[in-house]
Amino acid sequence: MADIDIEQADNKRRTKKTIFSVGLGGLIGFIGAMGALRLADSGVLGSLGASEEIALLVAMLYALTGASVLFGLVAPNAGARFLNVEDADELREQKPMLLGSGIGMLALGGLLVMAALGGEGGVSAPATTLMACAVLLVVAAITSIRSWRLQDELMRAVGSETAGLAFYIVVLAGGTWSLLAHLGYAAGPAPLDWLTMFWAFLLLAAFIVVGRRGMMKMR
Incomplete structure (x- = not known):
């Protein structure tokens, strides 16, 4: 009990x-x-x-x-x-x-x-x-x-997975947007839009990786 x-x-x-x-x-x-x-x-x-x-x-x-x-x-x-x-x-x-x-x-x-x-x-x-x-x-x-050097293996693995996933999300989202713009279906992404996608999708990837590893649960 x-x-x-x-x-x-x-x-x-x-x-x-x-x-x-x-x-x-x-x-x-x-x-x-x-x-x-x-x-x-x-x-x-x-x-x-x-x-x-x-x-x-x-x-x-x-x-x-x-x-x-x-x-x-x-x-x-x-x-x-x-x-x-x-x-x-x-x-x-x-x-x-x-x-x-x-x-x-x-x-x-x-x-x-x-x-x-x-x-x-x-x-x-x-x-x-x-x-x-x-x-x-x-x-x-x-x-x-400096922070990376002080991280343990788990945090380094999370960082690597995040970077890899963010790359694929950027390629998928940015590539699709650029293709649609190339074909005349949409206005193309501006240079600043690309920077914003890099920043935003890195955060998104971090949440996905952390959630997938069960690290979102409060301790």
């Missing part, structure tokens, strides 16, 4: 944590998306089209993910309540690896933002945008490599 009670209590705790995490993520994501769209429509960021607005939304997902991880590292007790970790001690133990991941996510999100704001009608000059993107790309590369 004691074992059953413990298991039931643990399942209840995980369910509450899942509901809290999903609810919090959904609320923050909704507020962030509405804020980004309002900012884009205000004209402060220049004359942005659909491609730029979608890129900003995808960039926001990267920024929120990175910020959530970094917040969890700064406040482990609070972070353990919504991040998929066992407890605050696990966050402290994984801080070197997660720090690189969080910074890398923020850098990639910032890179896509700069790309969206640096095109035609944007507020950032092409030369400035290029330099900023180069710096952010270097930051993302360095922090990602």
Whole structure:
């Protein structure tokens, strides 16, 4: 009976944590998306089209993910309540690896933002945008490599599977879109659309791989 009670209590705790995490993520994501769209429509960021607005939304997902991880590292007790970790001690133990991941996510999100704001009608000059993107790309590369070196075999395998799956999704989606455009059935993807697809489908692939491995279940 004691074992059953413990298991039931643990399942209840995980369910509450899942509901809290999903609810919090959904609320923050909704507020962030509405804020980004309002900012884009205000004209402060220049004359942005659909491609730029979608890129900003995808960039926001990267920024929120990175910020959530970094917040969890700064406040482990609070972070353990919504991040998929066992407890605050696990966050402290994984801080070197997660720090690189969080910074890398923020850098990639910032890179896509700069790309969206640096095109035609944007507020950032092409030369400035290029330099900023180069710096952010270097930051993302360095922090990602540092994080990768600290990962165990499981996390490295997840990363490899994610990269492979993302490649195939991009080929399928982007290739189909390009074919339809070539045949005159649709407008072709703009250069920024390709960047957005790279970023978005990498996130999608990560969710698919993690879910397929049963790692989405809250601990």
